[in-house]
Amino acid sequence: MKVIRAKSAGFCWGVERAIQVAREESQGGSRTVYTDGPLIHNRQMMDALSKDDIQEVGDYQSKNDINLQDTEEKESVVVVRAHGISPQRRDYLKGLGLPFRDGTCPDVGIIAGKVKSHSEKGYQIVIFGDPEHPEVIGLMGYAHGKAHVIMSENDISRLPDLGDKVAMVSQSTMFTHEFKHLSGMLAEKYPEMLIFDTICGATKERQSDLVDLVKEGADAIVVIGGKHSANTRKLAKLAASHECPTFHIETAEDIVRADFANFKTVGVTAGASTPEFIIRKICRCLEQF
Ligand code: SF4
Structure with missing residues (x-):
């Protein structure tokens, strides 16, 4: 055949970068690297990384508290995965008292920046994405309570009146044609809406x-x-x-x-x-x- x-x-560049960050911090396994949930969504690669003592702790959605083993014989470091996390989770992880390194993909960082800056200017933020996905959960944390996640036309019809200031972004991994379709529908409802195509x-x-x-x-x-x-x-x-x-x-x-x-x-x-x-x-x- x-x-x-x-x-x-x-691998995309964001995943390669997150792996590089984790490997740098592990220093060939001489330090334990804790990632908050899977560094990337691939079980076989996470198994391979465990040989460098890169260990997944926390949960898929980065919501639960983390209990770290007290290993005195080895230094440990916390690394944030490619999908990013909310600012609240960042504070929590930093509060664990271990060295901290951010492996968030810069493309996700750009989306977070747009959500943060526009919510601070009073915009309601519409995120096209999966509300259960860790990237979206992280992005919502930057919206100061003004985020609305949509995945379909039905979700648009269920939105409350968002007023005049609305900005739309997308989870990085969505379909372009669906983003165009739904942003077009929303723009009819909110003609002044700012649209940011943030699919990477x-x-x-x-x-x-x-x-x-x-x-x-x-x-x-x-x-x-x-x-x-x-x-x-x-x-x-x-x-x-x-x-x-x-x-x-x-x-x-x-x-x-x-x-x-x-x-x-x-x-x-x-x-x-x-x-x-x-x-x-x-x-x-x-x-x-
Ligand atoms: S945002 Fe895009 S480039 Fe970055 S990790 Fe996700 S898929 Fe890769």
Whole structure:
């Protein structure tokens, strides 16, 4: 079977940076690095990082208190993950009394800056995103209680009257076409609304490369990445929307040979948190069919 790999498959720069920050702080495992929830949404990569004593503590949404082991024999440091956190959570983590390093992706930092500055100017903030996702939870913390999260047309109809000052941003990993559609609807309701398309460049590139795979003749699409990874799930949804048989898998062990019996060409892409070693292994496996 022929395998076409998307150019952008795999780590985005924000994930690479967060991993680099954590590895720098770990100093080859001589210090324990605690990340508040998974540093990135990929279980296999978190397992690999644990060899450098980079450990996930806290919870997926960064809401619960953290109980750190008192390890006197080794220094420890807290690292914030790529999705970022709310200012309240930042204060909490700093209050743990350990050295603190921020691995928040600068693209998420830009969104947080827009939410903060506009809420301080009296704007109501509409965030297009998943209210359960840690990035959105973090962004809401910058809105001084003025955030409204929407995912669909129904959510727009349920919004209270937001007045004249409204600003809209997006979670970094959403679909561009959905953002355009919903921001257009909202702009009819709030003609003065400020619209900031904050979907990150890495997400846009992965979405357009996936469409290219279909155009290049892929009979089926394999999307590799963690089941918790928002951008990976989005890629799988986008591929399925092109009526292309789509397989969202995490590792080579998830591949069922019989599923690919009728395909000549398969397109492979991967979420922004999927490590290269997994992508290569899966491509090799598919090529052997
Ligand atoms: S997907 Fe975008 S916002 Fe998220 S870490 Fe990567 S570059 Fe940053």
